[in-house]
Ligand SMILES: *[C@@H]1O[C@H](CO)[C@@H](O)[C@H](O)[C@H]1NC(C)=O
Ligand SMILES: *[C@@H]1O[C@H](CO)[C@@H](O)[C@H](O)[C@H]1NC(C)=O
């Protein structure tokens with residue numbers, strides 16, 4: 001990890017945030033709804049380095065009005081904490097000066113919609129929150145304080161197994177260290193793009209790892225900057241390969257947020273979307289992203305067929321025992337909520353070419369199209385690529401192939417022996433759908449309508465709720481209300 005770059009980014013982030021700070025004194029209103037604290041400009045100037053940890057409690061009884069929570073809360077009748085419910089503990093990460101993590105309440109609410117739980121939000125500030133390394137040094141202190149609280153909760157009847165810690169960025173390693181302190185007996189830890197700088201080479205004692213809880217999962221979205229690239233849980237979801245996310249600006253400085261932190265925070269937004277359960281976010285175990293994109297991994301045999309999914313299902317939906325560790329799971333997403341995409345493997349076989357060529361394959365469902373650019377070489381005849389399509393395979397209306405790059409390469413017709421599409425993970429040993437033996441000429445795009453895929457083909461897809469459902473993988477209802485905004489070229493990662 002290039003440290004200097006990270007430092008520059010933190011500084012940029014800091015300057016950006018400082019410019020947004022309206023210096024305001026912190027108020028403490030125990031009677032009213034509680035809120036996360038701001039770090040003030042004054043505190044920044046005083047370089048106050050004292051660690052302050054506080055807790056907010058949200059339950060279904062006070063969704064919109066968080067309560068302060070502390071040891072004395074047990075003796076007050078007004079606390080909504082209920083020891084017979086499971087508890088979610090949300091731990092934020094590095095906080096730049098003045099920035100309150102606004103997503104915290106959104107995440108808490110998403111949990112409360114999904115489950116009847118206590119949500120404890122850990123509000124921790126290090127006075128010098130501008131210095132990432134200083135904060136990194138103090139994360140164990142935060143963990144220690146959280147463990148004291150969990151101990152007290154245990155004394156009031158909470159089971160260690162009933163705790164689920166959710167840590168964002170640096171917060172993931174805080175959660176990991178809390179888990180270490182309880183010798184891995186906590187129920188679950190979810191790391192949302194666990195912080196990478198200074199942690200990648202760290203001992204498992206010092207970072208999140210599978211021994212920290214009975215089930216540890218992580219979602220990776222920015223492994224080339226702020227996130228950690230190595231697997232740290234039982235299952236590790238790498239979204240779009242884990243480095244760059246669709247819809248996050250790649251150009252320089254279109255917006256500071258977009259450039260600096262969009263990839264990193266995507267893990268959180270995808271997780272929240274999964275809690276909403278509007279559509280499934282299912283991944284495939286594979287050793288590398290390249291193998292996954294080439295369609296070399298199409299089953300979940302290692303989990304006896306059940307593919308892991310992001311969300312609240314027990315052990316991410318896998319039920320093998322013992323649970324494998326550090327399994328890399330890959331999935332593609334769309335660029336905006338709810339992020340779900342169907343993985344479609346496109347396999348193209350052509351006759352030997354005497355000059356290299358370029359073709360563009362487009363999958364169409366209604367008006368939603370996913371494009372795949374392929375450079376055809378003279379020494380290869382079979383091309384495989386997994387793309388993210390907003391609809392299921394059985395909802396494909398047509399496939400188009402265009403012979404591009406005509407002027408550049410001056411190649412003639414491309415003879416296609418077969419073009420096949422299949423859904424990943426492969427469902428019920430379904431055979432790929434293929435079209436065989438045709439030519440794609442220079443100026444005439446080829447197109448094929450998939451009437452055979454959907455039995456009742458008279459009806460256009462997706463119009464009206466009564467449209468007959470084709471046979472799709474379980475729970476694969478990605479359409480309807482949850483249609484991604486950016487269907488076109490949504491398979492950015494796969495479409496090279
Ligand atoms: C925190 O800072 C923001 C500006 O960054 C300001 O709008 C808000 O009122 C402050 N909140 C508190 C509780 O001081
Ligand atoms: C605590 O939660 C349990 C289980 O959800 C419920 O049965 C019980 O009534 C709750 N107690 C209070 C005081 O709300």
Ligand SMILES: *[C@@H]1O[C@H](CO)[C@@H](O)[C@H](O)[C@H]1NC(C)=O
Pocket residue numbers: 269272273276337338
């Ligand atoms: C979750 O669903 C609610 C309402 O159904 C919506 O307002 C919110 O934006 C959704 N959040 C995400 C992250 O999809």
Ligand SMILES: [Ca+2]
Pocket residue numbers: 176177180204205206207208209211212
């Ligand atoms: Ca650990």
